[in-house]
Amino acid sequence: MQPDLLNHAHIAQLSRLFRRHSPLVHCMTNDVVQTFTANVLLAAGASPAMVIDAEEAPQFAALADALLINVGTLTRPRAAAMRAAVASANAAGTPWALDPVAVGALTLRSDFCRELVALKPAAIRGNASEILALAGMSAGGRGVDTTDSAAAALPAARALAQQLATVVAVTGEVDYITDGQRTLAAAGGSPLMTKVVGTGCSLSALVAGACALPGDRLLNVAATCGLVKYAGGAAAAGSRGPGSFVAAFLDTLYQEVKA
Amino acid sequence: MQPDLLNHAHIAQLSRLFRRHSPLVHCMTNDVVQTFTANVLLAAGASPAMVIDAEEAPQFAALADALLINVGTLTRPRAAAMRAAVASANAAGTPWALDPVAVGALTLRSDFCRELVALKPAAIRGNASEILALAGMSAGGRGVDTTDSAAAALPAARALAQQLATVVAVTGEVDYITDGQRTLAAAGGSPLMTKVVGTGCSLSALVAGACALPGDRLLNVAATCGLVKYAGGAAAAGSRGPGSFVAAFLDTLYQEVKA
Amino acid sequence: MQPDLLNHAHIAQLSRLFRRHSPLVHCMTNDVVQTFTANVLLAAGASPAMVIDAEEAPQFAALADALLINVGTLTRPRAAAMRAAVASANAAGTPWALDPVAVGALTLRSDFCRELVALKPAAIRGNASEILALAGMSAGGRGVDTTDSAAAALPAARALAQQLATVVAVTGEVDYITDGQRTLAAAGGSPLMTKVVGTGCSLSALVAGACALPGDRLLNVAATCGLVKYAGGAAAAGSRGPGSFVAAFLDTLYQEVKA
Numbered sequence: 001m002q003p004d005l006l007n008h009a010h011i012a013q014l015s016r017l018f019r020r021h022s023p024l025v026h027c028m029t030n031d032v033v034q035t036f037t038a039n040v041l042l043a044a045g046a047s048p049a050m051v052i053d054a055e056e057a058p059q060f061a062a063l064a065d066a067l068l069i070n071v072g073t074l075t076r077p078r079a080a081a082m083r084a085a086v087a088s089a090n091a092a093g094t095p096w097a098l099d100p101v102a103v104g105a106l107t108l109r110s111d112f113c114r115e116l117v118a119l120k121p122a123a124i125r126g127n128a129s130e131i132l133a134l135a136g137m138s139a140g141g142r143g144v145d146t147t148d149s150a151a152a153a154l155p156a157a158r159a160l161a162q163q164l165a166t167v168v169a170v171t172g173e174v175d176y177i178t179d180g181q182r183t184l185a186a187a188g189g190s191p192l193m194t195k196v197v198g199t200g201c202s203l204s205a206l207v208a209g210a211c212a213l214p215g216d217r218l219l220n221v222a223a224t225c226g227l228v229k230y231a232g233g234a235a236a237a238g239s240r241g242p243g244s245f246v247a248a249f250l251d252t253l254y255q256e257v258k259a
Numbered sequence: 260m261q262p263d264l265l266n267h268a269h270i271a272q273l274s275r276l277f278r279r280h281s282p283l284v285h286c287m288t289n290d291v292v293q294t295f296t297a298n299v300l301l302a303a304g305a306s307p308a309m310v311i312d313a314e315e316a317p318q319f320a321a322l323a324d325a326l327l328i329n330v331g332t333l334t335r336p337r338a339a340a341m342r343a344a345v346a347s348a349n350a351a352g353t354p355w356a357l358d359p360v361a362v363g364a365l366t367l368r369s370d371f372c373r374e375l376v377a378l379k380p381a382a383i384r385g386n387a388s389e390i391l392a393l394a395g396m397s398a399g400g401r402g403v404d405t406t407d408s409a410a411a412a413l414p415a416a417r418a419l420a421q422q423l424a425t426v427v428a429v430t431g432e433v434d435y436i437t438d439g440q441r442t443l444a445a446a447g448g449s450p451l452m453t454k455v456v457g458t459g460c461s462l463s464a465l466v467a468g469a470c471a472l473p474g475d476r477l478l479n480v481a482a483t484c485g486l487v488k489y490a491g492g493a494a495a496a497g498s499r500g501p502g503s504f505v506a507a508f509l510d511t512l513y514q515e516v517k518a
Numbered sequence: 519m520q521p522d523l524l525n526h527a528h529i530a531q532l533s534r535l536f537r538r539h540s541p542l543v544h545c546m547t548n549d550v551v552q553t554f555t556a557n558v559l560l561a562a563g564a565s566p567a568m569v570i571d572a573e574e575a576p577q578f579a580a581l582a583d584a585l586l587i588n589v590g591t592l593t594r595p596r597a598a599a600m601r602a603a604v605a606s607a608n609a610a611g612t613p614w615a616l617d618p619v620a621v622g623a624l625t626l627r628s629d630f631c632r633e634l635v636a637l638k639p640a641a642i643r644g645n646a647s648e649i650l651a652l653a654g655m656s657a658g659g660r661g662v663d664t665t666d667s668a669a670a671a672l673p674a675a676r677a678l679a680q681q682l683a684t685v686v687a688v689t690g691e692v693d694y695i696t697d698g699q700r701t702l703a704a705a706g707g708s709p710l711m712t713k714v715v716g717t718g719c720s721l722s723a724l725v726a727g728a729c730a731l732p733g734d735r736l737l738n739v740a741a742t743c744g745l746v747k748y749a750g751g752a753a754a755a756g757s758r759g760p761g762s763f764v765a766a767f768l769d770t771l772y773q774e775v776k777a
Contacts, residue, residue: 032552032568034291038456043501048456049361050291053334056365063364075571075595077334102567105581106574195772197556197566242561243768250502254454293550297715302760307715308620309550312593315624322623336593509761513713 003154003176003183006226008259014210014223015257019045023212026064026094027205028052028082030072030101033198036246040202043253044227046209054081058088065212067094068205069116071109072101079112086119095122095211099204104133117164122211123221124160125169125204128153135160150176158183167221169207171200175229177222184222188229190236192245199249203228230257262413262435262442265485267518273469273482274516278304282471285323285353286464287311287341289331289360292457295505299461302512303486305468313340317347324471326353327464328375330368331360338371345378354381354470358463363392376423381470382480383419384428384463387412394419409435417442426480428466430459434488436481443481447488449495451504458508462487489516521672521694521703524744526777532728532741533775537563541730544582544612545723546570546600548590548619551716554764558720561771562745564727572599576606583730585614586723587634589627597630604637613640613729617722622651635682640729641739642678643687643722646671653678668694676701685739687725689718693747695740702740706747708754710763717767721746748775 024047029037034050041048051060054077061067067089069082089096098121103113113134117124126134128150135156150172157168162180169177175186193199203225210220235248283306288296293309300307310319313336320326326348328341348355357380359372372393376383385393387409394415409431416427421439428436434445452458462484469479494507542565547555552568559566569578572595579585585607587600607614616639618631631652635642644652646668653674668690675686680698687695693704711717721743728742729735753766 030568031290031549031570032556035294035456035553038291039501039505042454042456050289050332051361051365052290052332053367055335055367056333059365073568073570074574076573102569106569106577108571108573195557195560197553197560239769241769241772242557243765243772246557247502247506247765251498251500254500254502290549294553294715297550298713298760298764301713301715309548309591310620310624311549311591312626314594314626315592318624506761506765509764510757510759513759513761 003185006184006186006222010219010223011226011230012257012259014220014227015044017213017215017220018209019256021213022047023065023209024049025205025209026051026060026067026085028057028078028085029068029070029099029201029205032072033201036198037202037205039250040253041205041209043250044206046206048205052078052081054084057081057085061085061089061094062092064094066208067096068099068208069096070099070101070201070204071103071113072201074109074112076108079108086116090119095208097121097123097125097204097208097211099201100124100126100130100134101201103130120164121166122217123167123169123207125171125200125207127200128170128172131160131168131170132156150174154178154183167218169221169225171203171225175225177218177225179218182218184218186222186226186229188226189232192236192239192242193232195242196246199228199232227257262444265443265445265481269478269482270485270489271516271518273479273486274303276472276474276479277468278515280472281306282324282468283308284464284468285310285319285326285344287316287337287344288327288329288358288460288464291331292460295457296461296464298509299512300464300468302509303465305465307464311337311340313343316340316344320344320348320353321351323353325467326355327358327467328355329358329360329460329463330362330372331460333368333371335367338367345375349378354467356380356382356384356463356467356470358460359383359385359389359393360460362389379423380425381476382426382428382466384430384459384466386459387429387431390419390427390429391415409433413437413442426477428480428484430462430484434484436477436484438477441477443477445481445485445488447485448491451495451498451501452491454501455505458487458491486516521701524702524704524740528737528741529744529748530775530777532738532745533562535731535733535738536727537774539731540565541583541727542567543723543727544569544578544585544603546575546596546603547586547588547617547719547723550590551719554716555720555723557768558771559723559727561768562724564724566723570596570599572602575599575603579603579607579612580610582612584726585612586617586726587614588617588619588719588722589621589631590619590719592627592630594626597626604634608637613726615639615641615643615722615726615729617719618642618644618648618652619719621648638682639684640735641685641687641725643689643718643725645718646688646690649678649686649688650674668692672696672701685736687739687743689721689743693743695736695743697736700736702736704740704744704747707750710754710757710760711750713760714764717746717750745775
C-alpha cells in the first residue's frame with residue numbers, strides 16, 4: 001500500500017481555507033516555541049491564543065476553534081491545566097491535536113501522553129521516535145531529535161490511527177499522514193528546518209487549526225504538512241542560514257499559495 | 260472634542276528621552292512575548308529585566324524605574340507575584356502600567372484586572388475590546404484580537420482615565436491616548452503589525468518605561484504610541500512579510516528618530 | 519600575569535568539535551531566552567533540549583551530555599527542579615555550567631547561587647557584576663547590565679575558579695576565561711550584542727556544551743567565548759541594527775569557522 005503523494009493544488013486550497021476561516025487556535029505548548037508558534041499561525045492566516053491556567057484553559061478551550069496540546073517543558077501544574085482543557089474541548093466539540101514531544105524517554109510526559117491518547121485527539125503530530133514510542137514500539141529518542149526515519153514509523157502510525165480513530169502525522173524527511181486506512185505523503189522541505197527550533201511544534205499548531213477547517217480532515221492535515229514543507233523549501237532557497245530562514249519562512253507562509 | 264494628532268517632533272523627542280534616561284523596566288509579562296518585549300525595549304534605548312518570583316518581584320519593583328503588568332498567560336502563582344510587585348512599586352513610587360490582555364472573556368484575569376485597576380496604574384494600554392471590558396462596557400473579545408475599533412472605545416477610555424486618574428491608551432488602526440481631559444491620537448503603522456505577536460504587548464512595556472521619563476506623562480505615552488506607529492510603518496515599507504518585518508521594526512527602533 | 523589572547527585557530531577547532539560531537543545540552547534557563555538559546559545551540563552544531571519539571575529534569579540530566587543552569591526568571595519550583603537536575607548530573611558525571619544572572623541584587627537567586635557553586639559546576643559564565651557578587655566582592659548590579667568591566671572582575675574570577683576548581687568566564691568588552699592558574703582573553707564582538715537579549719545567556723549554553731567536548735576544558739570554554747565574539751563581530755558588520763543582527767548572528771554561527 002503505497003502512500004499517495006500530496007499535490008500542490010491541495011496545498012494551495014489549504015492555504016486559502018486558513019485565510020478564509022482563520023481558526024482560533026488555543027495553544028498549550030512548550031516555553032521554547034511560543035513566539036514562533038504564534039507567528040506561524042498568524043502568518044498562515046490563523047489566530048493564536050495562549051491560555052495556560054487550570055481555570056482559564058478549560059474556559060478558553062470551549063470558545064476556541066481548536067486546541068493544541070504540546071508536552072515539551074511539561075510540569076505537573078501544566079499537565080493539570082491541559083487535562084482540564086482537553087475535557088472541556090471534548091465536551092464542547094472542539095477538535096484538539098497532540099504533539100507528544102520526546103515521549104518515551106521521560107516518565108511524567110510518557111504517562112501523561114498515554115492518558116491523553118485515550119481522550120481521543122483529532123490528530124497527533126510527531127517524529128518517528130515519538131510515534132513509535134506512543135504506539136509502544138520503541139523506547140524513544142534522547143530528546144526532540146528523532147533517531148528513526150518517518151517511513152520506519154509508518155506501521156506504528158497506521159496502528160495508532162486505527163486504534164484511536166484519529167489522524168496521525170509522522171514527520172521527517174518525508175511526512176506521512178494516515179487515518180489508518182489511507183496514507184498521504186508530503187515531500188520537500190529543507191534540512192535547514194531541523195536547525196531552527198519550533199518548526200515541528202508550530203506545524204502541530206497548524207495541524208490543530210486544520211482540524212477545525214471544513215472538508216476532509218486527513219487531506220487537510222496532510223496539506224498542512226505539505227504547506228510547511230513548501231514554505232520551508234522556498235525559504236531555505238532564499239536563506240544564508242537558520243537565522244535568515246526564520247524570516248523567509250514566515251514571509252512565505254504569509255503569501256497565499258498559488259494553485 | 261476632537262483628539263489632537265500627535266506630531267513628529269514629539270516622537271523624535273520621546274526617542275531621545277528613552278536613550279538619555281534608559282529606564283529600567285521590570286516586565287512581568289506573558290510567556291509568548293518575553294523575547295520580543297526585551298528586544299523592543301533594548302532597541303528603543305530602555306533596559307529590560309524580567310523578574311517573576313513572588314519574593315524577588317517586589318524586591319525588584321522597588322529598584323526598577325517602571326513596572327509592566329501584562330496578564331496574558333496568567334496563572335495563580337504569577338498573579339500573586341504581580342500583586343506583591345504592584346504593592347512594592349506603589350510603596351516605592353515606581354510607576355506601573357497595565358496591559359489587560361483578553362480581559363472580559365476569562366474569569367481569573369478579569370477578576371484580577373478589576374483588582375489591579377483599583378491599585379492605581381500610571382497607565383493602561385489595551386485594544387478596544389479590552390478597554391471596553393475593563394470599563395465594564397463590553398463582554399470582551401474571544402482572544403487578543405479586538406472586535407471593536409479604537410474610536411468606539413474612546414468614551415470608555417476617557418471614563419476609565421478620569422475615574423482612575425490615569426492615562427489610558429486604546430490602540431488600533433489609530434491609537435487614542437487620554438487622561439480623561441485631553442486626548443491625543445497617533446496614526447500610521449501597518450496592518451502587518453497585527454500579523455506579528457507582541458507588537459501590542461511590547462508597546463505596553465515601552466508605555467511603562469515612558470511613565471518614568473521626565474515631562475508630561477500623557478504626551479510621553481502618546482509619543483510612545485506614535486514611535487511604534489512610526490517604526491511599524493517604516494518597517495512594513497521595507498518588508499516582504501511578517502518575518503522580515505520583525506527585524507526591520509527592531510532596526511528602525513534602534514535608530515534615533517530625526518526631528 | 520597577562521592573559522593570553524586566544525587565536526583564531528582555536529576558534530576554528532572549537533567550531534569543528536561542536537559539529538563533530540553535537541553535544542546534547544539540557545538547558546534549564548530563563549523564560550526570556552529559550553528560543554534564542556535553542557537556535558544558537560542548533561546553529562553551532564549542538565543539540566538543545568529544555569526539560570524543567572522536578573521529576574523529568576533529573577532523568578534528563580543523566581542522559582544529556584551537559585547541563586545549563588541559568589537563574590534568570592527563577593522561581594521556587596524551578597529552583598527545586600534545578601537542584602534535582604544538578605544532583606543527577608553530578609551523580610552521572612554530566613558536566614554542568616552556571617549562569618548566575620543578576621546575582622547579588624535579589625535574595626532568592628543569590629542564596630540559590632551560593633548553594634549551587636558549592637555543588638561544583640564545571641564552568642561559570644557571567645558579567646563582571648555577577649562574578650564579583652558571586653565571589654562576595656560586590657553587591658551586584660541592578661539587573662542584567664553590568665556596571666563593572668570584565669578586567670575589574672578578573673581577580674574575583676581567578677579566586678572563584680581556584681576555590682571551586684572550575685573554569686570561570688567573565689565576559690564584557692573583552693572576555694577573560696580562567697581556571698585560577700591560566701587566563702585566556704577573547705576580544706572582538708560588537709556593542710550591538712548588548713542590544714539583543716540572550717547573547718550572554720546563549721553563550722552560557724554553548725559553554726555548557728563545550729564542557730562536554732574532548733580536550734582542554736579551559737581552552738574549549740575560551741574558544742567558545744571567542745566563537746561568539748567572532749560571530750557577533752561578523753554579524754554586526756552586515757547588520758543595520760539589532761533586528762537584522764539576530765539573523766546574521768545565527769547564519770554566521772551556522773557556518774563552520776575556517777582556520
